[in-house]
């Protein structure tokens with residue numbers, strides 16, 4: 465699948481489709497990349513259906529820098545973070561046919577892959593005799609069941625709700641996602657009582673939940 | 682009907698990957714039986730997706746894409762051979778996340794009678810070091826001696842039910858106990874109760890029977 469130029473929001477109307485692929489590489493390095501979830505879904509579906517290497521390359525250009533950044537934000541060195549990005553993208557290739565666009569956006573799906581990969585690759589070092597990798601991945605995957613979550617359609621609503629959260633709640637969420645820290649460690653680091661961190665998490669999730677329609681809360 | 686769920690902060694720890702394997706297994710096993718908690722996890726994962734999307738990327742090495750493209754077909758065979766999941770008749774009682782921990786099935790696990798407590802059996806599950814994960818089977822009406830914990834205890838009911846004080850727990854219910862809790866669960870009278878229990882620190886016995894059960898409850 466080829467990304468079309470007119471699907472980038474803000475692209476000039478005279479923008480030639482031929483330029484799109486090359487431009488994507490540039491756009492991908494920008495923050496808040498305006499590639500839509502629909503387009504990303506199309507790439508994953510091309511990989512699943514046709515083992516489409518071009519689609520993979522486009523997806524790679526979009527996500528690999530983010531995945532590396534994700535690893536580095538969590539305190540992993542640059543080389544290992546690159547390995548994390550690579551391993552994650554290889555899993556995307558292998559598991560493309562398990563992606564269900566009704567259940568999650570591509571970014572959310574890839575977030576769950578890099579989360580599991582990170583446990584797989586790095587936490588094992590600290591627990592040499594722990595078979596964390598497969599076991600933990602199974603624990604996460606097994607939770608998926610037949611009910612359809614429609615969250616994927618509400619990405620922009622969720623994003624809006626996220627930007628409207630009070631700063632103290634965002635700080636806690638960001639530490640949770642980017643620094644790989646449990647809520648009790650976050651409390652310690654922020655010098656806050658555990659109860660305060662718990663209530664910030666609860667308030668934040670309640671707000672996010674309330675922003676969504678009832679059937680996907 | 683499931684009445685007891687993990688708190689939000691535990692859902693966040695689970696969905697971000699910060700939760701250790703033991704507690705994560707209990708949360709996942711509960712979520713496999715609980716649609717509302719699957720939705721709660723999905724919400725946090727969706728936030729993770731947005732954060733990943735908005736993240737300032739780090740430029741990757743120039744050759745990384747080509748190197749990765751060259752690796753695409755390598756692992757293909759290995760990947761299609763999925764890890765063997767035990768052939769088991771236990772699927773009704775054992776949700777998917779737990780299946781891989783019970784090998785060939787519940788009846789193949791090594792069940793240990795508890796000395797002095799013939800109504801209680803436990804089977805230890807293979808899991809990360811420093812954690813104890815057991816399946817505990819309480820015969821109808823059995824009572825676990827009063828105890829508290831130095832660390833945290835996470836449990837989920839897989840079959841049957843039990844009462845702890847005035848609160849009753851049934852299939853799917855999730856429990857997290859911190860060191861401030863002292864409890865004395867008693868299985869319901871209408872059938873055996875099967876629970877998954879994960880302890881991340883040793884038990885501390887508080888009841889008069891503590892000395893007797895100590896060998897059994899040691900980690």
Ligand SMILES: [Zn+2]
Pocket residue numbers: 683685686687711712715716717718719
């Ligand atoms: Zn629940």
